[in-house]
Amino acid sequence: MAQLIADRRDIDFVLFEQMKADELAKTDKFAEFNKKTIDLIVNEARNLAIKEILPTNADGDKGCVFENNKVTVPESFHRPYELLCEGEWVAMQEDPEVGGQGMPAMVAQAAGEYFVGANCAFMMYPGLSHGAGHLVEVFGTDKQKELYLKNMYTGKWGGTMLLTEPEAGSDVGALTTTAKPNGDGTYSISGTKIFISGGEHDLTENIIHPVLARIEGAPAGTAGISLFAVPKIWVNDDGSLGEDNDVVCDRIEEKMGIHGSCTCVLTLGGKGKCKGTLLGEENKGMRAMFQMMNEARLGVGLQGFSMASCAYMYALDYTRQRKQGKNLLEFANPDAQSVTIINHPDVRRMLMTMKAYIDGMRSFLYFVGNCFDKHKTAGNEEEAEKYMNLIEVLIPVIKAYCTDRAFDVCSLAVQSYGGYGYTKEYPVEQLLRDTKITCIYEGTNGIQAMDLLGRKLGMKGGKPFMELMGVMMQTVAEAKEAGLEDLAAKVEAAVNGAGEIAMLMGKTAMSEKVLTAFAHACPFQDVLGDTIMGWMHLWRATIATNKVEKAKSKDKPFYEGLIKTANFYINSFLPITEGKRNSIKAMESAAVDMTEDAFAGK
Amino acid sequence: MAQLIADRRDIDFVLFEQMKADELAKTDKFAEFNKKTIDLIVNEARNLAIKEILPTNADGDKGCVFENNKVTVPESFHRPYELLCEGEWVAMQEDPEVGGQGMPAMVAQAAGEYFVGANCAFMMYPGLSHGAGHLVEVFGTDKQKELYLKNMYTGKWGGTMLLTEPEAGSDVGALTTTAKPNGDGTYSISGTKIFISGGEHDLTENIIHPVLARIEGAPAGTAGISLFAVPKIWVNDDGSLGEDNDVVCDRIEEKMGIHGSCTCVLTLGGKGKCKGTLLGEENKGMRAMFQMMNEARLGVGLQGFSMASCAYMYALDYTRQRKQGKNLLEFANPDAQSVTIINHPDVRRMLMTMKAYIDGMRSFLYFVGNCFDKHKTAGNEEEAEKYMNLIEVLIPVIKAYCTDRAFDVCSLAVQSYGGYGYTKEYPVEQLLRDTKITCIYEGTNGIQAMDLLGRKLGMKGGKPFMELMGVMMQTVAEAKEAGLEDLAAKVEAAVNGAGEIAMLMGKTAMSEKVLTAFAHACPFQDVLGDTIMGWMHLWRATIATNKVEKAKSKDKPFYEGLIKTANFYINSFLPITEGKRNSIKAMESAAVDMTEDAFAGK
Structure with a gap:
């Protein structure tokens, strides 16, 4: 293999x-x-x-x-x-x-x-x-x-992030871990944290835990949360390791996947001996979290994508080697030999779907990565702001859309192996199990959609969103110049359609139908992700079209593949995106109008 | 719980x-x-x-x-x-x-x-x-x-079905297990079978294995396959148990799920002592399989659905109990209490999506079950044929669509639990893992789509498909009578749209674009399934509308829920189905036109 x-x-x-x-x-x-x-x-x-x-x-x-x-x-x-x-x-x-x-x-x-x-x-x-x-x-x-x-x-020590508590998951503001000033600059920390990846392990001699906790007397909710650095083993002033710092792992979760990554329940200060130092300002813990959030969410998008990319490569390799069944065109020929399953049209459909998402997501992820780079190296504030605007509006989409599609791609990979894909003899079922967590942690994909609709869409009067529209339209113009009028027109329609839906969503979210709007936040996020995929494929096809004729022979099939994949995505998938837009336009309110009783009979 | x-x-x-x-x-x-x-x-x-x-x-x-x-x-x-x-x-x-x-x-x-x-x-x-x-x-x-x-x-003995071999999965005709007549009415069986559910276990004292094998000298391919009854322990003429019959389990598969169901590799006749008796006629083994196929595939559809239904009930129960976050309408109120998460619009969307599929699939499955019952009790041949026609055309859809949607529903159930859903502490991640196999076995869902397009659609000049259209249109008419003109019109458009796509698919499958047609077999199957969901919801809403006013108080929310769910499905999902139809209409051929090299660079 x-x-x-x-x-x-x-x-x-x-x-x-x-x-x-x-x-x-x-x-x-x-x-x-x-x-x-x-x-x-x-x-x-x-x-x-x-x-x-x-x-x-x-x-x-x-x-x-x-x-x-x-x-x-x-x-x-x-x-x-x-x-x-x-x-x-x-x-x-x-x-x-x-x-x-x-x-x-x-x-x-x-x-x-x-x-x-x-x-x-x-x-x-x-x-x-x-x-x-x-x-x-x-x-x-x-x-x-x-x-x-x-x-x-340098990886000599490990790190974690201690946010979640049993009653404070998506609602971080509900956390109850406390920090009590000791008068010497340290705080006594006390509480229980759950779902802590790498909370305790034997890879490193020490682990530094950033911990969200509430200093005694701080305001309720997110406004009263501070961030602390809490080492597993206390670090003395000279850098040497001191005493055990009373951060105790009570158990690890049994999970669906990512078994190699331990998920710990940690009790801090069970013996009253857990100390930490304030990281940043008092009551500004949530702000610190938010500043890290963009990179963390981009990272989770990359996780989902990377596993899906790996699953695609496995599926491609397997379907090129596994022989089963005749070529459909020779179905009636009793002497026809078995062919590799990549020759079967439905296997083609699966591979092409995987490739379309993988290629599109790679471009999307690197584009956002590049925005970070360009933000850092911008010549002026205006330019820097432009890239930060793109980052802000794209982060929820990249986290949610890439992980949702990654799960779909891994599922298709399992499917393309047939029964073997369901066994542990092959690697794809593990990738499917492992990928699912990326749809959940670092803010569930539903939380991302709320961020997109509730914060990012209307941010700065809608400027970041409009800038995204502008960047996409630039690709449309370049594609037309390269002679891809047909594909470009379809992507243009998708971009305009997404803009129209964004207006509708924003308006509805500010009306008395706010709950109905938020019941469409995920579908909206999905439409935006689909549109971005179309944009990326158009961009790819434009480059490939400009290069394919003069390309080296080993590159020709690659460029031709990019053009075909763009045709596949834009012609086969964007019509479905249009359907999704029409679904949102209907703005059906049944889901929020239902009484709780109506979800199942008595 | x-x-x-x-x-x-x-x-x-x-x-x-x-x-x-x-x-x-x-x-x-x-x-x-x-x-x-x-x-x-x-x-x-x-x-x-x-x-x-x-x-x-x-x-x-x-x-x-x-x-x-x-x-x-x-x-x-x-x-x-x-x-x-x-x-x-x-x-x-x-x-x-x-x-x-x-x-x-x-x-x-x-x-x-x-x-x-x-x-x-x-x-x-x-x-x-x-x-x-x-x-x-x-x-x-x-x-x-x-x-x-x-x-x-009576379950005193177990049973299995020995079809698959390492090189004969979807292509059963490639099997190589042999049967050699012993002259006494028995045959010596020799070969290796894989993926045998319940192939060996300690629940019963004996197991009867129906085995597909090729009698020496039989034609190649499916035309030379016979069916044999091969007991684990030989059964003497008086019904007493005889000798061990040389059916040896070499190993069991490690799988993604359904761990409680052993999946065995069986070697038959490794010591030359495995005997069986012919079940049915020589070389008619595949025909026997086909006769059992409809019930088996309906059964797999029911498996997927049942697990998804269970997952929905769990998710509903959990979201009704788990408190997290404020009501969106009170987001700005610092004193607002946490609410149960069923109050959050995105959780509503997930629950409603699950309910829409579960309700729709239950009606679909029972409808086909009822066709079996009515076929058995039909007053005349014409009536019996009508029900069999419906069964034939619906079986691939019910197997594939219900299992695909079941997997989606289980995934949504995990998502609605948040991080807890990913742990083994809650039952939904197991349901997600277990459900995936139903998309694969008993003919992968891609194989179902080939059956639908290649056999069922054109069967008897298209009569079964037209009868299905007719049955759906009858519901449309009844809904209009009940005053549901708006919903009925939308379902009517979906049914007509599905009919139009069926024509296009049939025509394309018989043209030189046959491979492109078959690359759209799964999307077509999906469109038909979506349409059937719309039909079922319209039917449900019609009954509920006729009853809700005079209903007992405990039934009122139930009926109202059915009407709301129908609105949700028809208004939010059928527009996407229209998009899927437009996608098929584009009949993009890129997936089959790609050279193998183009799927990844070198």
Whole structure:
């Protein structure tokens, strides 16, 4: 079985031909990252992923072991974790002076696509070290940075994020964990946190837990939440490890998937000995969370996508090798031989559907990654704002749409294997199970839709949304110039249709029909995602059309494939998007009008 | 947590108000099955399912044990299996004289909905005893029936179906298992069969394996396949058990779900000692399979649906109890209390989507069950043919559409639980894993679509399909009479649209664009399923509208719920179906035109 994880040619296409990653090298910040360097980075990431990480995925599926309040990760995880740390892959995008590699986001995404596609559960550990480290970098005092940061960015120590409590999930504001000032700058922390990925494990000697808690006397709700840095083992002022800090893992969850990533219930201060230091300002914990949210949600979108991309590559490989049944055109010929199942039209439909989503999502993800890069390197505030606007409006869509479609793609991958796909002998059923969590955590996809409709759509008087429309229309214009009038007109109609629906949604959300509007928030998010896929395919086809004639022979089928995939998506899927728009236009209120009793008989 | 499995009020609605099950009692065959008797049967099935079967589902998920070629099922399965046998639930629909209960199919479906929803993996064992028994009943000699039948229909012995081989899955005709006449009426059987549910287990003292094999010298392909009855332990002429019959279980599959149902690799005749007797005529094995196929596929549709129905009931119960977040209308009120999550519009959308599919699928399944009943009790051949025509055209749709939507419903159920849904602490993730197999086995859903387009659509010059259109239009007319002109007009447009697409599909399948047509077979199947859902909701709403005003107070919300659900489905989902029709009309050929190379870069 080929172990490819991702389509390297397409990654290069998106990086260099679509997003022009090498142009970033013209900026001071990314001067080192010319095409050659980027190639080298992606090569190294791919090799590490294929040789060292991918082989641990099935082993990881057997799960972590919980015993005596300690968690043991799958044995096979230790070696690739060391290699990731050695290779400085934990904090790819952060500044070298604090332990990072200073890469553009897009390049980190290319590497991440390989790593996460190889073993998503495993990559949670370094991912969380990095994420928690980022909180320390942005909100920490010099002392906190001195004590924690480098150890986190280099993966020497782990990290987590302690938000959720049994009665405070989507509603973080309901949390009850308390922090009591000790008078020496530390706080005594007390509470129970659940669903803590990497909350306790044996990969690292220490773990730094960013913890959301309420300082005694703070206001109720989100306005009274502060963020604390709580080490598993106390870190003395000289950086040496001190006493156990009374953060106790009570159990780990048994889950549907990502078994290699332990999900912990943690009790803080059960013995009254848990201490932390304030990270950022008092009562500004939620604000800190929000600042990290965009990158975290982009990361979850990438997780779902990367697993789906891996599932597609497996399905493609399998359907190219598995022989079963005759070619449909020879159905009546008794002497016809069995053919590989990629020859069957319905298998084609499944593969093409997977490819259409994978290609479209890759472009979408790298586009947003590129917005981060361009935001960082913008020449002026106006330009910086434009990219941040695009990020703000696209983040909920990228998190929700990519994970929903990733689940669909993995399901199609299982289906294309037939009965074998349902067995653990093949890797796709695990990818299907693992992917589902990405639709749930880091804000369920329903929460994303509320963010899109309730915050992002009307943000700054609708400017970010209009800017998105403008960027899409620019591609439409370029496609027309390249001679793709027909495809361009269809995408144009989809973009205009999405704009029209956005107006309707915004208006309805501000009317007395607000509940009905929010009952359509997910369908609206879906329509926007579909439209973005159409945009991306049009963009891809435009580039491919401009290049295919003069392309090298090995590139010709690739470009032709991009054009065909664009035709497939735009002609076969955008009509369904139009149907979804019409569904929203009907603005049916039955779901919110139902009495609770009416959902089932008595 | 409420353990309801299914909405009993809705089952009664479909049985008595929509399908008029009690009218069957006017026929000789079903004279005993008046409303009171049916009530009693469904009550008993529900009690048994809730009290004895449902509690074994999570235990079953831990899986079967394979050791020394023997399979041990989960210990908890033994008691409910005995109770099922004692209660004569194994062969509900078969004649009492051969060990059955002679129930109408629809009533057996109501009971089955509870049993399968409670534990699908467990129900595979009695289900397979019944299915294999049915082959013996229909194709067996008097002697075979004397030796096997009653023991199978009473569940004393198990049954299986040995079709698949490593190189013969969807393409059964490629099988290589051989049968060599021994001259004494028996055949020596030799070969390896895979994916055999219940192929070896400790629930019963014997197992009868119907085996597809090729008699030496038989033609290649499906024309040379015969069916044999091969006992696990030889059955002597006097009915006593003889020697072990050399059917050896080599291993069981590790799967994504239905862990309680063992999936075996069986080697027949590895020691040269496996014997069987011909079941039916030489080389007519495939024909025998086809005769059983309709009921088997209806059964798989019911499996998917039943698990989804159970998932919906769980999700409804959970969202009614779980408090999280404020009511959206009080978002700005700092003193607002948390509400149960069923109050959130997006949760409403999920529940309503689940309910719309569950209600629609229940009506669809019972309608087809009722066609079987009416076919059996038809007064004349013409009437009998009409019902068989409906069965033929609807079977692929019911198998594929119901299982695809069941998977979607289970996924929504997980989503509506949030993070908890992903844990094994709650039952929905298991239902999601278990349900996926129903999209694959008994002919993948892609195979169903080929059956629909390639065989059923053009069957008898298109008469069965036209009859289906006619039946749906009758409901449209009745709805208009009941004052539901608006909803009726929308369903009418969907039915006409489906008819138009059917014409296009049929025409294209007979043109040089045959491959492109078959690449749209699944979308076509999906459109037909959507249309049927619309039909069923219109039918339901018509009945509810006629009754709601004079209904008892406890029934009012139920009927109002049906009307609202019909509005939801018809207004929110049928526009998307229109989009799917437009997608098919575009008849994009990119998927089949792609070169293999173009699916990924080099």
